[in-house]
Structures are given as C-alpha cells and as structure tokens.
Amino acid sequence: MSRPVSYQEASARERLQQLFDADSFEEFLPPSARVISPHLGQLNAPVAFDDGVAVGRARLNGVTIYTAAQEGGFMGGAVGEVHGAKLVGLLRRAVQDQAAAVVLLVESGGVRLHEANAGLIAVSEVMRALLDARAAGVPVIVLVGGANGAFGGMGIVARCANVVIMSEEGRLAMSGPEVIETASGVEEFDARDRALVWRTTGGKHRYLMGDCHAIVADDIAAFRTAAAQAIATLTEAQGQPVQLSLEALEAEQQMLAQRIARFGQLRDPVEIWSAMGIADAANLPMLDIDQFIAVAGQCRMGA
Template sequence: MISYAECSARERLAQLLDADSFKEWVPPVERVTSPHLAQLGVPCAFDDGVVIGRATLADRTVFVAAQEGAFMGGGVGEVHGAKLVGLLRRAQRDRPAAVLLLAESGGVRLHEANAGLIAVSEVMRAVLDVRSTGIPVVVLIGGSNGCFGGMGIVARCADHIVMSDVGRLAMSGPEVIEASHGVEEFDSRDRALVWRTTGGKHRWLTGDCDALVEDDVTAFREAAIAALDKAQPLTLDALEKEHDLLVQRLHILPAEDAGGDDATFLWRALGVANAQAVPDLALDAVRALRNQ
C-alpha cells in the first residue's frame, strides 16, 4: 500500500494513471512562473504548484491536474489558476472521458489575493461548463493540506468527490476560523475536532463526498475508474434538490445552546447510532452507516 497523503503531486499521478501515459502541459522546463511572487521576492516554482496534462486511466483518455501541497500549501494564484482553466477549456474542445482534479489546497494564495480570487471564479465557471457537455469532473481529496477555501467550492461544483478518511474538505480552514473568531469558536490545534468537522468520514456521512477510501493510491485509482461514467445532471432540478437537502440539514441540526456545535450531534440527527464512536470506526463500518 502506498500512502496517497505522503505522495507528491507527481508521485500521485505516476501511481494513479496508466503507466507511462501521462503527458504534461506547461511543464517546469517552460518556467511559467507567477509574476506576483517574483515582484515580492518570494521563491517561485517552475510549475507554480500544479501539474496538468493528458493521460489514460483504465485505457480511457482523461485530463488531469494535481496540486502540489508542498508549494505554498497548494495555494491558487494567477498562473496556477490559469493552468487549471486552460485544462478545463481544452477538455471542452477535446472531450476526454473525464477530468480528474487531485485537489490539495488551502485556498487562494494571499500573496496574489485578487488574482487568485479571480482565478478561482474562472475555475468554477470552467468546471460547470465542462459538466454541461456531459464530461464528468472527478475531484480526489486525500492530501495532508486538505481542500479548503476557493478549491473547497470548486470541489463541490464537481460531479463526483473521492475522499480518504485523512482527507479534509471545507470552505474555511481551521486556522482561518480561529484567526477570525477566536479559539473559543474553533481550536485548530484540536486535531480530533478538525477531522470530525472537515474529515472524510464526516463528509461521507453528510453526503458531501461520493466515495470514501483508504489512504492508498490504489484505492483512489479504483474509485476514479469507477467514477468515469458517473456524470451528474447539471440542471435546475438537480440544483434545487441539493438546496432542499441543505435546508433539511439545517433544520435537523440542534441549536448551538443545546450543544449542537459538534459534528457528533449532526451525525445523531442523521440517524447514526453511537455517533461518538465514528472517528474510531474502520472505513467499512463508516460506509455502511450511510446506507442504514
């Protein structure tokens, strides 16, 4: 077993895709780097923290992008975002079997905040445009940095989300919440709390991810293959059903003064028996809980 979380972006691609099938676009040798980081005197990466290209998965052509969490936390800047948008626009033209986004990001890169925010909005629009053509967009989340901020929104715009139990997905990251509202609101050092609130098991139980897998590259590969033909309809009816689901979730959540500020209360409200034991359960047991 090879840990997905411990791999770099390029190592994940090498293990996930068919052997020797990946062809990179805008590779490091072209040295397309962020102009904003250079102006600030901040070290650059020659791929700007994201790898994009074409490959095959189970002998089917896919377009892929993998964010490198080791470079600025996978933060999205102008060039980083432009590479993602370019990949998605090319997918509209060339029509691969699917687009895979190996997401690992803390959100927008603060060094180029406005450019990053614009880039994320363009990525979201491009994801929806690709989906509108019937090409599934599959997001894989299992890196140590999680998937937060703008990329958290991008992930929820996709057809299919695959997460490991160590993966995390949310809008605001734990450190951001603590910095904005204080440690009383959210203690980012409480790892158990962080994973109960944003981790793969929680997202599975609440229906925010479509496949929950072990921290294993092979498991991610198998889940990605299974998702190739699972495009979801991008219609007003589908959107309204998702909104209804969110309204129902809001109504069943206990009031804050009743101790409803922890994920275990939501799990109980969703019908999960012995909810406090969920963090210690094996994945097979957690997967079974959503089907009860």
C-alpha cells in the same frame, strides 16, 4: 501482496504516476517550460517552475482523461494567477477535445494571499471553466486526500464537480480552522483541537453529510478504483446527468435546508452523528473505511 501506497504522503507527480495507467501521463507546460508566477519574485518569495500544479492528460484503464494535480508542498497548493490559468486551460482543452472526463487531484488551502486579487480572479475563472465543462458534457471528478485538504476557493471548486471522492484523512471546507478561529474566536472553533478539526472537515463527516459521494482508504489504488467507477457511471446512459440542472440545484438546496433544520443547533459532529441514528457515534472515528461505510448505511444525507 504489495503494500498500499499512501495518497496523503505522495507528491502531486507521484499521485499522477501511480493513479493512472503506467507512463501514460503527458504533462502540458512542464517545469522545463519555466512558466512561473509574475508576482512572487517581486515579493522575494520562492517560485516553482510549474507554479504548484501539474496539468496534462493520461489514461485510466485505457480511457483518455484530462487531469491536474496540485502540489501541497508548494505554498500549500494555494492558487495564484498562473496556477489558476493552468487549471482553466486544462478544463477548456478538455471541452475542446471532448475528453471522457477531467480528474482533479485537489490539495489546496485556497487562494495564494501573495497574489491577492489575481488569485481570487483565478479561482472564479476555474469555477466557470469547470461548470462550462459540465455543460459541454465533460464530467469532472475531484479527489481529496492530501495533507492540506481542500479549503477556500478550491473547496468551492470541489463542490462544483460531478463527483467528490475523499479519504478519511482528506478535509473539505470553505474556511480553514485557523480562519474561523481568527474571525469568530476560539469559542466558535478551536483550531488547535485537531480531533475536532478532523471530525468537522474530514472525509467521514463529509460523507455522512452528503458533501462527498465516495470515501476510500488512504491508498492510491483505492482512489484509482473509485475514480474509474465514477467515470464509468457518469458516461453510462443511466448515470447521473453531467450538466448542472435547475432540478439538481433545487435538490441540493433542499438537502441543505434539511441539514440546518435537523442539526443547526448542534455544536459537535458527534452530536450530529447521534442525531442521525448512528449507535456509538463517539467511536466512529476509530472505524476502518469498510466498517464505517457499513455503519453509515442509509443514515447519510442523500442516501
């Protein structure tokens, strides 16, 4: 039996090559096209010939999908003007070609500060393009398992998708730990407390809170299986709607209101887990994925 391949430790292109059918990934605007940021060079900052994201199409169990993978090794996967434009172009082409689905391998600390407003505008355009894809009947699945997590604008982009799949090692939030500490002080959030960071933003907590729909082991094969299952469910007549409806937004708002009412006064995820009725909540981070899912059971929000 072959050993699992760590999703977290793989590069963007390694994930693309191993997540989808062998040799099926066809890249749009590859590094050889040398489409780089127009801003970084002016700041004497390093550039990447793909601007930190690979976009293209591939097959998953024979089904053609459109996909993008952010490279956390280049500026933490941060979004700049060209990086964002490539994501927007991918989503628009998926609509044009009526792709079976779009799979986004998100790993990003948010907007590239070097590009300031250009990066912010780029992220907003990605959000609009993603919602346009859903409105056109193209489901969007987001995978989060990289070392940099999904923060800032890309954290919002992830939650705009139909389905979010995470590993325990993945992290998802609006603001990063250092940002919260800088803005509100260490008493509000100690970014140096790595256990607290993972309890708060990691895959297990996000799964329990209903912020991600599936949690898998840190294994590319496990992400592949979960993505294929999500696509199959979304494309079946009985699957959840692809479009973002008013009813779905109202249900989400109701769930968030319930979360605040139940857990708004609690300061640590362990307290939240205990309030959800999970026995031995402090031991939850030590459980493997199968054990964790069994314990989570019907306790998770939205279950």
